[in-house]
Amino acid sequence: MTRSPSARISFAATSLHCALSRKGKTSLSTGLPIGHALADIAPGEHVHAHNTRTNLSDLDAYRYQPDLVAQPPQPADREVQIYRRANGDVGVRNELWILPTVGCVNAMARQMQNRFLKETYGAEDIDGVHLFSHTYGCSQLGDDHINTRTMLQNMVRHPNAGAVLVVGLGCENNQVEAFRETLGEFDPQRVHFMVCQHQDDEVEAGG
Numbered sequence: 001m002t003r004s005p006s007a008r009i010s011f012a013a014t015s016l017h018c019a020l021s022r023k024g025k026t027s028l029s030t031g032l033p034i035g036h037a038l039a040d041i042a043p044g045e046h047v048h049a050h051n052t053r054t055n056l057s058d059l060d061a062y063r064y065q066p067d068l069v070a071q072p073p074q075p076a077d078r079e080v081q082i083y084r085r086a087n088g089d090v091g092v093r094n095e096l097w098i099l100p101t102v103g104c105v106n107a108m109a110r111q112m113q114n115r116f117l118k119e120t121y122g123a124e125d126i127d128g129v130h131l132f133s134h135t136y137g138c139s140q141l142g143d144d145h146i147n148t149r150t151m152l153q154n155m156v157r158h159p160n161a162g163a164v165l166v167v168g169l170g171c172e173n174n175q176v177e178a179f180r181e182t183l184g185e186f187d188p189q190r191v192h193f194m195v196c197q198h199q200d201d202e203v204e205a206g207g
Contacts, residue, residue, distance in 0.1 A: 026055070083162060086187045091159035095128040096120070098165050099152050101179055102137035102172035105196055109133065109167050111203050126162075137174035145173055153183050156191055163190055170197030 023040055026033045035052045045051075083091040096116055098109050113131040120126040132155060136148045152174075156164050168176035176195050183191075196202045 083159070085159050086190065087185070089157075089159035091162070093127040093160040094125060094162040095130055095160055096126065096163045096165070097155065097158075097161040098129075098131045098167060099155055100131075100133060100137070101149075101152065101166060101168040101174040101176055103133070103135040104138060104169045104172065105167050106131075106133040108196055108202050112165070112167070115203055138172050140173050149174055149179060149182070153179065156183060156186065161190075164192070166191065166193045167202075168193075168195045170195045 023037050026036055033055065034047070035054045038051050038053060041047060041051055080092070083094045085091065098113055098116075100106055100109050109131050110133070113129055116129045120129060132152075134148075137145075140148055152166075155161070156166065166176060166179060168174070168179070170176075176193050180193055194202070
């Protein structure tokens, strides 16, 4: 069988167009509608924008109506180990967190962390000892200061922390006493506060 050059070029793209499409009628390819014919289209003829237009419009009404089959609930044989805090919050870890109110005490807080790591090494009920150091809290004012305090207070409330030590220096804007007063309700058995300038041995007092 021989074909004209134009037929050979278009054959690969149109060979699946196997039925005559009349002008104005739906044009099919692989059995699916792809638009309507602008002119009669013979089987095997090239189908493109010159002889076909889409049936879609800018405002097509469409409704999704899936045939859903109700499935009965399947009980899952699962369990998770949790730590329920005194206020009812639930954590999935039991960690000791050290939160400096100011970046000036980062080095001192690191010494406290190292001591806690040694003392809790191998303890099955302690998942980690973490220091959340930062460079803020000293000369901050206004919203900048409030945002720092709020973020740290939110960390104090996080239920993954089984115990929290809030450490301040004593001369910073983010004062420990104001931090405590604006914290809201907290468990004093879980959250502790320390001001380094009020201690003779900060590491010993922090422990």
